[in-house]
Amino acid sequence: MSSSRAVLMQGNEACAEAALAAGLKFFAGYPITPSSEIAEILAERLPQEGGKFIQMEDEIASMAAVIGASLAGLKAMTATSGPGFSLKQENIGYAAMAEVPCVIVDSQRVGPSTGMPTSPAQGDVMQARWGTHGDHPIVVLSPASVRETYELTIEAFNIAEALRIPVILLLDEVVSHMRERIEIPAPGSYQIINRKKPEVPPRDYLPYQATEEDDVPAMAAFGDGYRFHVTGLVHDATGFPTEDRREARFLLHRLVNKVQRRRDQLAYFQTETVEDAEVVVVAFGSVGRSALRAVRQARAAGMKVGLFRPKTIWPFPEKAFRAAIARARAVLVAEMNLGQLILEVERLVAGRATVHGLHRLDGDLITPQEILKRIEEV
Amino acid sequence: MSELVKSHLRVNHMPHILCPGCGHGIIMGAVIRALDRLEIDPDKTMIVSGIGCSSRVPGYMDYNTLHTTHGRALAFATGIKLARPELKVIVLAGDGDIAAIGGNHLIHAARRNIGISTVVFNNSIYGMTSGQYSPLTPKAALATTAPYGNVDRSFDLCHLAQGAGATYVARSTTYHIHLLIDLLTKAFSKNGFSFVEVFSQCPTYYGRRNRIGSAVDMMKDYKERAITVEAARKLSPAELEGKIVIGEFLDIELPEYTAEYQKVVERAMAKKAGR
Numbered sequence: 001m002s003s004s005r006a007v008l009m010q011g012n013e014a015c016a017e018a019a020l021a022a023g024l025k026f027f028a029g030y031p032i033t034p035s036s037e038i039a040e041i042l043a044e045r046l047p048q049e050g051g052k053f054i055q056m057e058d059e060i061a062s063m064a065a066v067i068g069a070s071l072a073g074l075k076a077m078t079a080t081s082g083p084g085f086s087l088k089q090e091n092i093g094y095a096a097m098a099e100v101p102c103v104i105v106d107s108q109r110v111g112p113s114t115g116m117p118t119s120p121a122q123g124d125v126m127q128a129r130w131g132t133h134g135d136h137p138i139v140v141l142s143p144a145s146v147r148e149t150y151e152l153t154i155e156a157f158n159i160a161e162a163l164r165i166p167v168i169l170l171l172d173e174v175v176s177h178m179r180e181r182i183e184i185p186a187p188g189s190y191q192i193i194n195r196k197k198p199e200v201p202p203r204d205y206l207p208y209q210a211t212e213e214d215d216v217p218a219m220a221a222f223g224d225g226y227r228f229h230v231t232g233l234v235h236d237a238t239g240f241p242t243e244d245r246r247e248a249r250f251l252l253h254r255l256v257n258k259v260q261r262r263r264d265q266l267a268y269f270q271t272e273t274v275e276d277a278e279v280v281v282v283a284f285g286s287v288g289r290s291a292l293r294a295v296r297q298a299r300a301a302g303m304k305v306g307l308f309r310p311k312t313i314w315p316f317p318e319k320a321f322r323a324a325i326a327r328a329r330a331v332l333v334a335e336m337n338l339g340q341l342i343l344e345v346e347r348l349v350a351g352r353a354t355v356h357g358l359h360r361l362d363g364d365l366i367t368p369q370e371i372l373k374r375i376e377e378v
Numbered sequence: 379m380s381e382l383v384k385s386h387l388r389v390n391h392m393p394h395i396l397c398p399g400c401g402h403g404i405i406m407g408a409v410i411r412a413l414d415r416l417e418i419d420p421d422k423t424m425i426v427s428g429i430g431c432s433s434r435v436p437g438y439m440d441y442n443t444l445h446t447t448h449g450r451a452l453a454f455a456t457g458i459k460l461a462r463p464e465l466k467v468i469v470l471a472g473d474g475d476i477a478a479i480g481g482n483h484l485i486h487a488a489r490r491n492i493g494i495s496t497v498v499f500n501n502s503i504y505g506m507t508s509g510q511y512s513p514l515t516p517k518a519a520l521a522t523t524a525p526y527g528n529v530d531r532s533f534d535l536c537h538l539a540q541g542a543g544a545t546y547v548a549r550s551t552t553y554h555i556h557l558l559i560d561l562l563t564k565a566f567s568k569n570g571f572s573f574v575e576v577f578s579q580c581p582t583y584y585g586r587r588n589r590i591g592s593a594v595d596m597m598k599d600y601k602e603r604a605i606t607v608e609a610a611r612k613l614s615p616a617e618l619e620g621k622i623v624i625g626e627f628l629d630i631e632l633p634e635y636t637a638e639y640q641k642v643v644e645r646a647m648a649k650k651a652g653r
Contacts, residue, residue, distance in 0.1 A: 048647055241437070
């Protein structure tokens, strides 16, 4: 086993390298700022590892090709930004319904529409959760550093493969493009999860056989001798469409519950001095870094302030967050949008503390000074 | 139903959803006969569809089958073919699916010459949503969304596929069944992107509204309007008005996409190894 090595790396590069480390074998994408480096790096790196890269004719086709490749047995990913993320949504819903593991990277830029392509924002919090129609399972992870991008990319694949769901890796322009020195962990030092394969012979295989407890069906690959059917229609254990209400209810509840019942296991977060905090700052992604500095400065000035930085945005780390605000009288949410994550925070605080927002949407980062000033105000 | 066709069907999932008289079952039977003629292993055959009446057909076929989103079958199929080039990948699509919402994917799959065979069930109407006009509805024909007659010009999909880079292009109708099986056999034996358009009667929504009559009347109409590619070459555009040109438009060999990409993999691996 080789040991870890230190390198200077960009966020997008860390994402691409971590995807390869996680077992990525297929990437389909379409050029878009600020995610394009991921495609460029994988165009070079994937074939070196025997994998496949394709630049598709549009964002919709990229998402479709990723799902096709995953059904054919390969770990698959795409990367995009706001406008492309909007276009991918229908097929992300297909992946949720047909239970096709895949990872979608969204490097957020200022929107709506073409917005500011080279400037960071965090306006896709709700689109990442509710972008496709209908109730559906989704997990959204958001790193704050290059090192964390590496770790969470591997985790995104592990969750996608374990639960057979689409997982969104929510970057922003700053995290995508900043360069930091990171230690690349040695292969074998982290866990790699692969989808569960059927253990029954083809004639006994039911592609969507599951119970409420054993709720992730075993997944055969097309071409392995298990001839089966996959559809985006509501289906039963055989994979064929059904109009039966009981079957529909079982399927639709099971899909959502795959994530809901594991929400504590999926809860990744960082806390800083929350134990006695009267004010808790909530921030994620690149804003999480400004928030950490502001909280440390506030502490140095004698204020009882803490930080809750979710790395898992959806499902929001509910239990951990409630514990973090146990003594808080005020919660401050800092985000580069006009108020998205704050809605979930308000729901969880439920009147036990006052909730305040610090929202900036002009293409610039929120600075530690701005956060410190708001801490003093609340 | 013939025993041969039946042996490749998932009869336990019947009765099917198609209307009485619909031409789609004839095309499905022809696809199965062509695959059988080529002795292609069903385990190594992938049939992909989008959304629409014809896109429900793969569900009844005992192969690897994938029913995707509207218009996107070729994009899903591209992912599968690139992931597993050894599979025989076939897309079954309706005219609305492939020519309207999925038109861009058709152009680019043909341009790449990726090893996918596309069979278009052209009933000239959106049947699943009950009779709106499609890009293949003839000008002046009636549809629920063209109550005064269709204003749009219709596509010649075979010319489109040819112009976009397909290496095999052909057309038949549900009446010309033996020709259809021959053309499909040829299409499925090609390495690159092959394309077969098939006129398929929709008595429920197209035939009735346009007063063509029953399914049999519609097939007779195909018989009367059909003209071979060879005969059509001698006619002027005015003389070809209203005709259905059937037969092979193109049959050439060009490098296939996944085989070309495999060379990229070999080059990249050699470069990494420092050779």
